[in-house]
Amino acid sequence: MTGFVDAFTVLAVGSGAIFFLAGTLGLLRFPDTLSRLHALSKADNLGLGLIVIGLLPHATSVSAGLKLACVWLLAQLSAATASQLIAGVARNRRPRA
Amino acid sequence: MNALLDVVLVAGLLALALHVARARDDQGAIVGFIAFGFLLGLGWVRLASIDVALTEAAIGGGVTGLLLLRVEAHTRDSSAPDRTARPITIAAAAVLCIAVTAGLAFVILNLPSPPPTQAPAAAAALDATGLENPVTAVLLAYRALDTLLEKVVLILALVGVWSLAPDHLWGGAPELRPAVVPEPLSYLARVLPPFGVLIAVYMFWVGADAPGGTFQAGTILAAMWLLVMLAGLRAAPDTRRVTLRLLLIVGPAVFLAVGFLGFAMAGGFLAYPAGAAKPIILGIEAALTLSIAVTLGMLVSGPSKRAPTS
Known part of the structure; x- marks a missing residue:
């Protein structure tokens, strides 16, 4: 049973790490601000979400698991807001450029 | 594995510090400083000082960063004619910083082992x-x-x-x-x-x-x-x-x-x-x-x- 759980954790955390890697690559290589933001928020939302899901079976208590989920939700909220704000600034700047 | 993590962390901290010191615009330097605060928080976690890590991330990264950004915005509006420091000032600051770092390193490396506690x-x-x-x-x-x-x-x-x-x-x-x-x-x-x-x-x-x-x-x-x-x-x-x-x-x-x-x-x-x-x-x-x-x-x-x- 623990073997299954560990395999699940490795799979989920590994996929999360791949999303972060892809997001970082996109941030460095994509041509314009909006695509770079897209890459960044994908890494934040999906990558962090997968890592949290992978760690959930290892949480020592229900409250620890809830805290993990809260970390993901709060990070998602702040990442989404920051992306919207940056995108708004980028859109306002474009006509002048 | 942990040693590798520490090396990457220290390298990142040094690179960010260099970036902050070399950044041409103040805003970029401040953003670098905020990132430096959060990374330094991770460093404190590695030293098992969670209390210090939390304070560093909240005060060093968060509040100080916001404070600096507001000051930067304020001084940009009513900009003094010449805000760039003269080379002699920069050199003096660099020498002072290096002296402080070297002094700290000297003191820490010369602590008896185990250090008094x-x-x-x-x-x-x-x-x-x-x-x-x-x-x-x-x-x-x-x-x-x-x-x-x-x-x-x-x-x-x-x-x-x-x-x-x-x-x-x-x-x-x-x-x-x-x-x-x-x-x-x-x-x-x-x-x-x-x-x-x-x-x-x-x-x-x-x-x-x-x-x-x-x-x-x-x-x-x-x-x-x-x-x-x-x-x-x-x-x-x-x-x-x-x-x-x-x-x-x-x-x-x-x-x-x-x-x-x-x-x-x-x-x-x-x-x-x-x-x-x-x-x-x-x-x-x-x-x-x-x-x-x-x-x-x-x-x-x-x-x-x-x-x-x-």
């Missing part, structure tokens, strides 16, 4: 305080005087910021709200504060037994308040309001009062009577958390920008 004594006396977090015991029991002075310094800093206001605006409110509030910001300012306040209360409460405490909790409360003011949901208060000023000093005042009561109850300044240490410490911490939150919020808000109402 009070840690066993601090851990042994922990039972008398009723606390379980040794860091909180150091801050509010063993070295309470340092903590008290630290809080007074914060208020002095705020007096310094306030005194930048011109005479006719003295006592008025600072202005935080931008001309146009972006929709996502006002959404966040409506959704986040309930969670933020909950996390701050948790941070304060858990500080007695686990990493956390007044400074971290106060910073989170201040962040929530600043978010509400930045989104224009609530205006910043007049700096001459009595309630505001009472909130600013309630923490240090309670701390001082307990300190003097110590003469009567336990035979010394800031001495706690045996057995009642924990409730007294929690009371001081609650008052301090409130004062820190208001002080940090007003510090970031800056000097008055509007004439006092009424």
Whole structure:
């Protein structure tokens, strides 16, 4: 049973790490601000979400698991807001450029 | 594996520090400095100092970064004709920084091994305080005087910021709200504060037994308040309001009062009577958390920008 759980954790955390890697690559290589933001928020939302899901079976208590989920939700909220704000600034700047 | 992580962390810190020092525009340097604060927080986690890590991320990265960004925006508007430092100044700063770093490195590398430590004594006396977090015991029991002075310094800093206001605006409110509030910001300012306040209360409460405490909790409360003011949901208060000023000093005042009561109850300044240490410490911490939150919020808000109402 623990073997299954560990395999699940490795799979989920590994996929999360791949999303972060892809997001970082996109941030460095994509041509314009909006695509770079897209890459960044994908890494934040999906990558962090997968890592949290992978760690959930290892949480020592229900409250620890809830805290993990809260970390993901709060990070998602702040990442989404920051992306919207940056995108708004980028859109306002474009006509002048 | 862990050694690899540490090497990457240290390399990242050094690279960021170089970037901050070399950045051509002030804004870029400040953003680098904020990232440096968060990365340094991770470094403290690696050193098993969670309390320091939380404070570094909240104060070093968060509040200081926001403060610097606001100062940068302020000085950019009314820019002095020549703000670039002369080469001689830069060279002097570099020499001084290198001297400080070299001095610190020399001292640390020359510590006897194992270094002298009070840690066993601090851990042994922990039972008398009723606390379980040794860091909180150091801050509010063993070295309470340092903590008290630290809080007074914060208020002095705020007096310094306030005194930048011109005479006719003295006592008025600072202005935080931008001309146009972006929709996502006002959404966040409506959704986040309930969670933020909950996390701050948790941070304060858990500080007695686990990493956390007044400074971290106060910073989170201040962040929530600043978010509400930045989104224009609530205006910043007049700096001459009595309630505001009472909130600013309630923490240090309670701390001082307990300190003097110590003469009567336990035979010394800031001495706690045996057995009642924990409730007294929690009371001081609650008052301090409130004062820190208001002080940090007003510090970031800056000097008055509007004439006092009424």
